[in-house]
Every structure is written in structure tokens, then in C-alpha cells.
Amino acid sequence: MAFPNKYTHRKVAETSAKSCEVCFKPSTSVLITDDSKDWFYVCPGHLKDSGFCTPKIDHAAIEARKKKELDEEIERVKKEYEEKQKKKKEKDSKNDKEKEKEKEKEKDSKDGDDKDKEKDMDKGKTDTSSMGTSASPANNNSNEDEEEPRIFELKATFYQQRINKKRQAEIAKRNRERLRDPSYFPSVPKNLP
Known part of the structure; x- marks a missing residue:
């Protein structure tokens, strides 16, 4: 009949909130055993109370989650790098075309020379400024607090x-079943005294 002292913390919808087992305030947090033999509603504040329960930290799960986050970060950085390389190649090819056009213009007129230099300088400034802003900000998930523990004792x-x-609930259920059984009560005597 006994169940293990290992409870998993789960959340339910706001509409399913019921009273906390300890303080009777409405709560959406539920502690449930792995085999679902026992479960009860409890306030999140009680989960932090060391006199009520202690969190069980699953180090393997934490390591797996960190490794997954690291892999995701590596993939994100690789994609960013590839995008930058593509943009750089596109700009280089555009710059090559522009240089060819500039050479043709230089041959046509010497006055256009000064204007082209100014354009090149302006483009160089925009290229460097776009390179600085194209990088996306780093994830702030690492700065957030650690995720709350899910398993408690x-x-x-x-x-x-x-x-x-x-036990009391089981005894009450057995008693109700006994009372419904007609053979549980003694029968009326049939013989005369």
C-alpha cells in the first residue's frame, strides 16, 4: 500500500486550481508520485519551505539540459557565421562590379573620380556599421535563475x-462496499422462539 516518498511537481490550468493541502488557498501546483497512487495540491511557496519538503536534484538531467543548450548555441553561432560569410561574398562581388564600373568612369572623366572616392568611403562606413549590428544579441537564458527543481521528497x-x-480512505471505501453487500448484515430469524 505504501508508495515511494518521491513526488514530481506539475502545474495545472488556472481553471483546475484547488485548495492547497497545507493552507487551503487555491493553487495550480500539484505534487504527484511516479506511479500516480498519491497526489495533492500545494502552494509553490510551500515547496521552498525546508520544513515541508526537500528538492531532489537530478544531476544527469541538468547536465543533459546544459549540453543541449550548448549544442543549440553552437548551431546558432555557426548559422550566423555562414550568413556573414554569404553577405561578405555578395558584397565582394558587388564591390568587384562597382570597381569595374569605376574604372570605366575614370577613363570617361577625371571629375567623377572624387565623387566615387566619397561613395566608396561612405559604403565602407556602412559596411562596418552593418557588420556590428548584424550580430544578434546573446541568449539571456544563462543569466536567468536556475529552473526550479521538479522532484521533491x-x-x-x-x-x-x-x-x-x-489508509483511512481505503478503509472507508472497504466499509462502504461492505455496507452495500446484503450478506454482511445478519438475517432475520425465521424460527419462532
């Missing part, structure tokens, strides 16, 4: 209360 007194409550 109740303190001995609260765990014992949960076991007692389950």
Missing part, C-alpha cells in the same frame, strides 16, 4: 500524514 511527518490519509 516530503519530510517524515508530512509523508506519514499522506500514508495515513490514504
